[in-house]
Amino acid sequence: MRRSDASAQIVATSTVENYLKHLLLLAEDGETLVPMGALAAALEVVPGTATTMVKALADEGLVLHRPRLGVRLTPEGRRVALNVLRKHRLVETFLVHVLKMDWAKVHDEAEQLEHAISDEVLDRLDALLGHPQTDPHGDPIPSRQGKLHSQVYATLATCTLDRSVRIVRITDQSPEFLQFAEQHGLQPGTALRVADRNLPAGLLALRRSGSSAAASLSLVAAGKILVEPAR
Amino acid sequence: MRRSDASAQIVATSTVENYLKHLLLLAEDGETLVPMGALAAALEVVPGTATTMVKALADEGLVLHRPRLGVRLTPEGRRVALNVLRKHRLVETFLVHVLKMDWAKVHDEAEQLEHAISDEVLDRLDALLGHPQTDPHGDPIPSRQGKLHSQVYATLATCTLDRSVRIVRITDQSPEFLQFAEQHGLQPGTALRVADRNLPAGLLALRRSGSSAAASLSLVAAGKILVEPAR
DNA sequence: TGATTTATTTTGACTAATCAAAATACCGGC
C-alpha cells in the first residue's frame, strides 16, 4: 500500500523531532553538512549531548553522521522534519489568524504544540486556514507532500536603494524582534523603500509607501527582513 | 498581588499533570482517599511506580499521601488538576465544534494537547467557543476560577420507566463506546425514554421521542449514559 | 488466634536525555 504524502509513520519523541527540525532549518537543502557545534547551539545543549543524540538518530536511519565533519538528514529524517515544521508553522498561523494572538508570542507556543498535534488535526487546521502558503512571519509552510517552497530574497540591507519593495518575511522569530517590527509596521505585506544607507554608521533610513513617515533601522535588523520588488 | 483565578504557577511535567488529573477524576470531591492501586490502574503503571511518584508529589505539596491507605489532592494539587482538566475538555470541544472531528477520536487527541497549550491559548479557546459549560460528551468544564460544577444524574439504567428523559452526559470516553453511542443517536441532547427493562437478561429497550424507532441496550452500557428529566 | 490472601511499598535495574570535563582529532601557521 504505497502512500505518497508525508504523514509520519515514525514515532519520534519531541526531543528527536526537535533535533530533526533544527537540522532542517540549519540546512534547508538537505545537502550541506551541519557542524555539530551549530546543531548543539541551535538546540541549546552542550556539544557532547548533540553528538550522543546524533549517533542514536543515525542508528535509527534519520540522519547521516560524518564524524568530526557534521551531520545531515536522511530522506526519512527530512520527511519527519518537514512534517514537524509544517505543524509548527500551521499552528502559528492558526494562533494568529483564528485566536488573534500576538505574533510575537506564537513562536514559543507553537514550539510546544508542534509535538502534540496529530496529523489529522494538522490536516483539518490546514483546511480551516485555507491551505496557507506562509505563516504570519512569512516563513513558507511545507506542503503535505513535503515540498518546502523556499525562495531566495533580498533583505532591507541588500535591496536596491529607493526602489519600492514589499516585506515578505521576517527571519528572526524572537519576541523582542517581532515586537519591535510590529511597532514599526514592519510586517509581511508592508510596502516601503530604503531611502538611504549609511554603512559606516550601520544605519539605514526607511520610508513607508504613500506616507512621508520615516524610520531608521540598524543594518543587522535590516538583514533579518526579506523583501521582494513591489508590484 | 493576590490572584483569584486558577492559572497555573507551578511548572508540572505532563507526567505530573496526568497523576493530578487522574486523582481529580477518581475523587472529584477531593475528600475521599484514592487507593494506590486505583491510581496506578488509571495511569496504566505498576503500583510501585505510582507509590514512588506519589511520594514525590507529596514532597512538592501537591498531594497528601497516607501510606497504605491512599492519596488525595492538596488544594494546590487540585488547582493544577482542574486547570489540566479544563484544558482537556475545552480542547475536546474545540476539536469537535471547530475542527469538526469525530467525537470518538478527540479524547486521545486532547490527552496530548492538554499538556501543550498555555493558559493564554486556553482563555482564547474558551472565548472562541463562547465559554461552554460542558464538552461534547457532556462532561462539565471547570471554570477559570476552578469551580467544577458536577451534578448527580440518573442513568438510563436507573431512571424511571416510560418517562421522557434527555441525555446529558456519556461517561465512557473510549472510542468504541462513543462510536457505538453515535451510531444509535445516543448523544447529549437526545430525548428518549426507557420502554422496558429486562433485568435478568441485562437488557433494556429504548424508544426515541417522536419516533417509533426502538433500540436495545445492555444494562452496563446504559449505566454509562446519564440523563435528566426532559422538559 | 494464626494462616492465607491481597494491597502497598521497597529495592535494584533500566532508558532517554542531559551536563561537566577529559581525551582526541583536525586545522592553520611557522
Next chain:
DNA sequence: GCCGGTATTTTGATTAGTCAAAATAAATCA
C-alpha cells in the same frame, strides 16, 4: 613537520520516570 588552538567525541554522573520482583503490612477467614 611540529605546535597550539578549536571543534568534536568520549567518559562518567545525574534526573525523571518506569518495571520486575522481593519485602512488608493489613485484611480476611477459618
